Amino acid sequence: MKNDKKSIIKLENISFSYPGSDKKILNDLSFKLDPNDKIGMIAPNGSGKTTLLHTIMGLCQPDSGSVELFGQMMKKEKEFAQYRPKIGLMFQDSDDQLFNPYVIDDVAFGPLNLGFSQKEALLIAKETLSNLGIEDLENSIVHKLSGGQKRLVALAAVLAMDPEALLLDEPTAGLDMEVKTRIEGILNNLDIAFLVVAHDFNFLKNITPRIISMSEGKIFMDDQIHIHQHEHIHKYGHDPHTHV
Amino acid sequence: MIDNEKLASKESLIHRINPCVRILIAVILSFWVALINDFSDFKFLLGCLFISFIFVFLASITIAEIYQRLKPLFLFLLMIWALLPITFNGDTIYQVLCFDLSKQGLEYCAMLTIKSITIILFFMAFVATMTIGVMGKALQKLHISNKFVFLVLMTYRYIFVIGEEYQRLLRAAKIRGFVSKTNIHSYKTYAHIAGMLFVRAAMRAKRVHQAMVCRGFNGRFYTIDKFVMDKLSIIFFIAVLFFMIIYQWLFIKGLIF
Secondary structure (H helix, E strand, O other): OOOOOOOOEEEEEEEEOOOOOOOOOEEEEEEEEOOOOEEEEEOOOOOOHHHHHHHHOOOOOOOEEEEEEOOEEEOOHHHHHHHHHHEEEEOOOHHHHOOOOEHHHHHHHHHHHOOOOHHHHHHHHHHHHHHOOOHHHOOOEHHHOOHHHHHHHHHHHHHOOOOOEEEEEOOOOOOOHHHHHHHHHHHHOOOOEEEEEOOOHHHHHHHOOEEEEEEOOEEEOOOOOOOOOOOOOOOOOOOOOOOO | OOOOOHHHHOOOHHHHOOHHHHHHHHHHHHHHHHOOOOHHHHHHHHHHHHHHHHHHHHOOOOHHHHHHHHHHHHHHHHHHHHHHHHHOOOOEEEEEOOEEEEHHHHHHHHHHHHHHHHHHHHHHHHOOOOOHHHHHHHHHHOOOOHHHHHHHHHHHHHHHHHHHHHHHHHHHHHOOOOOOOOOHHHHHHHHHHHHHHHHHHHHHHHHHHHHHHHOOOOOOOOOOOOOOOOHHHHHHHHHHHHHHHHHHHHHHOOOOO
16 A cells, blocks of 8 residues: 555644634644554544544644645645545535435446546446445435435445545444444455544444544543443343443 | 426336437427417317327326326416406407407417427426436436536435425424414414525535535536437437428328318
């Protein structure tokens, strides 16, 4: 893989607040994602996770600090545009991401933008769908898919660009166990770096041992937080459930 | 809302024709009918109506479905029948109260009625039998402006999402006891729901654009096109045009009607 020595993503002292608000969503935050890093992030709502992901992709302009992608300093939109396709960001709401009427068009959208021919893009799209085990959805109409199916298609759309890193924004929100398990399987078979933001500890634990947290605009590395498990017993324990 | 595109999911000869060809045929036939302007061609026009019915039945559309889709047109035609005969200048043939019914007005109404039904039937047979997604792609293949095509495609994609959002907002109001009445509170609630829909749509548009940018979108749209121009489509296209010309020629020569 290229850029072996360089970090894929390197954020230094990033601060961000929304215009007209004093609250710092990102507060002097630093973060690094190296090739083959597999990081899970668990953090409360409103702690700035989505803003962090958008800052990495250049969708939010930080007030201060620097963003480096693949060893290159990112400042202007043009620079971001060049490196963005190498990092796949999956959005929280799949309806935001899948804007084509048909599944196959959406999955082929990225490869077509990368300059592949129609035939190649179609081939890549079909291959990606079959790698995720959803080749039967190829000609489906997006708005008729279920939530879980949409999420898998959105993942396929991101993976079809053959990114070197994945950023997933709550990939399991609102999904049942079956789809969660499928996404776990897909992520475990990937050999690219990823940062997965989720509320679901069990899901994160199954895909990576490295879990970080975020609070008040700062990141806490795994040695600073104390996510842990107990064995316990109660009624209906075999049904999926969560503890607060 | 788009009624689940029932007509598009049928199977028939028309459904097997290349969508680009179907759109072309629908447009050509519509212009052909729309340009008939003289009441002396009325029988010819009735012939066209008959032809449009043949195509609709070829597309295996039932009478009930035809009626369902013509209903909004009938409402429009009713208005025309009510207004046009009394406002059109011409020879008075009958007097109702203080209104003069003009012969030319009635003729004009009859022409409009047959023309509009015929054109709608052509579009029902050839265009309503494809999904909007397919239609968008066919338009693109026919070199219609990219921006327009994507406006159509994105509208088709998101109108359901916005529809669902509207239902969600309305449900949220209803479970808190909202009953629609003729009072200021109801109007206000609907206004707020509409406002909320706009806000959400604007926010969603921003997120959709961001997601597109993340996947390398740079202002140019590329799509996969997979229509095949097969022999059946070409033969069908030529046959329809040929029949149209023959019919017109026979009429001009006075060999029919």
